[in-house]
Amino acid sequence: MxxxxxxxxxxxxxxxEAAMLAALPLQVAHAKQSSAAxxxxxxxxxxAQVTSRQALAHLPVIRKHELLERQQAxxxxxxxxxxxxxxxxxxxxxxxxxxxxxxxxxxxxxxARDYWRMARAIFAAGFRPGELxxxxxxxxxxxxxxxxxxxxxxxxxxxxxxxxxxTEQQVQAMAQLRPxxxxxxxxxxxxxxxxxxxxxxxxxxxxKAMFGGEAFPPSLRDWFAExxxxxxxxxxxxxxxxxAYETSAREGLVLDEDVILEIVxxxxxxxxxxxxxxxxVVTTLNPDYPLIRFGTGDLSAVLAGPCPxxxxxxxxxxxxxxxxxxxxxxxxxVHPAQVADIVKRFPEVARARLVVTGEMANDAMxxxxxxxxxxxxxxxxxxxxxxxxxxxxxxxxEFLLPGSLPNDGKVIxxxxxxx
Numbered sequence: 001m002x003x004x005x006x007x008x009x010x011x012x013x014x015x016x017e018a019a020m021l022a023a024l025p026l027q028v029a030h031a032k033q034s035s036a037a038x039x040x041x042x043x044x045x046x047x048a049q050v051t052s053r054q055a056l057a058h059l060p061v062i063r064k065h066e067l068l069e070r071q072q073a074x075x076x077x078x079x080x081x082x083x084x085x086x087x088x089x090x091x092x093x094x095x096x097x098x099x100x101x102x103x104x105x106x107x108x109x110x111x112a113r114d115y116w117r118m119a120r121a122i123f124a125a126g127f128r129p130g131e132l133x134x135x136x137x138x139x140x141x142x143x144x145x146x147x148x149x150x151x152x153x154x155x156x157x158x159x160x161x162x163x164x165x166x167t168e169q170q171v172q173a174m175a176q177l178r179p180x181x182x183x184x185x186x187x188x189x190x191x192x193x194x195x196x197x198x199x200x201x202x203x204x205x206x207x208k209a210m211f212g213g214e215a216f217p218p219s220l221r222d223w224f225a226e227x228x229x230x231x232x233x234x235x236x237x238x239x240x241x242x243x244a245y246e247t248s249a250r251e252g253l254v255l256d257e258d259v260i261l262e263i264v265x266x267x268x269x270x271x272x273x274x275x276x277x278x279x280x281v282v283t284t285l286n287p288d289y290p291l292i293r294f295g296t297g298d299l300s301a302v303l304a305g306p307c308p309x310x311x312x313x314x315x316x317x318x319x320x321x322x323x324x325x326x327x328x329x330x331x332x333x334v335h336p337a338q339v340a341d342i343v344k345r346f347p348e349v350a351r352a353r354l355v356v357t358g359e360m361a362n363d364a365m366x367x368x369x370x371x372x373x374x375x376x377x378x379x380x381x382x383x384x385x386x387x388x389x390x391x392x393x394x395x396x397x398e399f400l401l402p403g404s405l406p407n408d409g410k411v412i413x414x415x416x417x418x419x
Contacts, residue, residue, distance in 0.1 A: 003248075005123040008257045009311045016313065020260055023285055025050045028059075030088070031290035037070055037085030038292060053271075056293065057262065061269040061281055063295045067239070068103045082106055089288045099143035101238045107143060110288035116143070117256055118151025118236065121245035124254070124309075125210035125232040127181060129156030134174055134206075136162040136184030136192075137213070143238050144213065148183045151242075164188065171196045174203050181208035186216050186224075186231065193227055210234055215319065235319065237296055239289075240282050244316055249308040252315035258285045261314065262293070263302055266323040266411045267336025269293065277301045277409035279323035280316070297323050299409040325412040329356055329363050334391050336411040339367075342386045348373040349383070353405050354395070355413045363416065365395030370402045 004010055029047035031038040041060055050056055070084030081087075087108045089095050097109040109115055127133060133152050139145035139161060149159045160177055162170055162184075170192050174182075182189050189209055196203055209224065209231040216233045224231045232246040235253055243261070244253035255261055262271050263278040272278040280296045299322065303315040326335050334354065343352045352369045367387055373379055380397040387395040 004310065005120045009120070009254075009313065011312060013306070013312050016257075020285075021051055021053075024056065024260065024283070027283070027285055027287075027290055028292060030287060031292050034088035034287075035086055035290055036081065038290065040085070042292070053260075053262070056260070056283065057264075057269065057271050059269075059293050061264065061293045061295045062291060064105070064239075064297060068105050071103075071105060083108060086291065087289055094288070097143075097146060099146070099238060100141045105238075107238050108289055109143065109146065110286070112288070114151055114154035115286075115288070116147040116150060116236065116241035117258055118147055118234070118242050119154040120151075120256060121234040121236075121242050122148070122151050122155055122157070122183070122210055124245050124247050125181075125234070126208040126230060126248075127152070127155060127157060127210070131180035132158045132160060132177060134160045134162050134170075134177070134179040134182045136164060136170065136182060136188050138164050140164075147236065147238075147241065148210075152183070167191055167195045168199070171199060171201050171203070174206060175201050178205035180205060181210070182206060182229075183210045185213045186211045186220055187214055189229070189231075190220070190223070193224075193229075204228075208232075212236060233318065235316075239291060239294060240284055240296070241286070243280070243282060243296075244318075246318075247307055247309040247311060251308060252303040253318050254307050254309075254311045254315050255313045257313065259283065260285075261302075261316070263300065263316075264295075265336075265340060266299070266325060266409060267338070268340040270340070274302055275304060275407070277317075277320055277407050279409070295323070299323050301407070301409075320409060323409065325410065325414075327356055327412050327414050329365060329391075330393055332391065332393055334365075334393070334412060338390045339411045341390050342367070342383065343369075345386050346371075346379070346383060348379060350402050351405050353410060353413055355415055357415050358417075365391075365393060366398050367395050368398045368400055368405065370400050370405055372402055373399075 025047045028050045032042050074080035074084045075082050095108050099107045135148050137144035137148050152159045212234045235244045236242045242256045244255050260283040262281040264281050266279050280298045280300050282294050283292050299320040300316045306312050339354050343349050348371045350370045355366045358364045383397045
């Protein structure tokens, strides 16, 4: 049996990139034509010129708070667009379901087969056509349950809609139906297996699992392995669907074939150097919900080289934290975008990190900057002025050699004592 879902996974990397960049201007044009919000956000963009990653990087990043604000504005008006002008489809046969995320932000589900593109990730986790999957993602409000179920159906699997809660009933269903594996959060499967052990119930059919929604550290992976369950991760969001998935190589997550990924410096839309940690920004080729440069708010980094599983798409390290590091200092909010603004004023500065220290009301700000500049005194004074101009707060400047700051995506570090 093939180790790959389809030939797209093992195509030449240059051919994939060419296909993506050929599809990109068409998607931008479609988004401008079919989405009122994107028509406004991209009003000065000529889609025919968006044919490279460099051109893509000049487009604005759409962040979740903007999606929420536009949806709220639409819902506040009688007859307004509840999706804030981002959806290219409306109620009816083209939109079978709607889901909600905290905010609330409402997400449309289109009618396309495997709309969320989860079948590829489920296959990579070891599931095959003709198997039964016990799906314990929620079917209530959020899209996770439907997301996984539609992917499983596209793969040719049967699904038991377990949902969340009712642990003893979950154990009973698994024992009686004998599913090949589980899909859901790792913490809930651990609860189920612990309950099964407490009940004295054996679940020998359960040999594989695909996890999402939570961290899946190696210690937990080993815990499942000791109980005969091979667990793999997937990375998906309610806005974008599948973004990346783990393979048998267990070396990072491989990108889905229908997304264009960028890693940008938090608070900006500027791509970082290869291997540097930054915010995950995704452009999807989904015609129903055509999000262009959507900022996930998650941190990750690109891994060098192809996956040992034979898949040739880009790999990322997986979830590495949140990009929104907004911090309140002396009663004022300071944002990563403000740090980026300061850095852009000084070409001598390669990277910077604002470190906040102190106790109670005695906050202190230190902007640590990487620079090879030979005359730091005058530069420090100018950067100090820029800190005050941008943030309205005083801060000191500390110079570091290039490469000194950790590669963890942090732009603002809150190191205050709260004890």
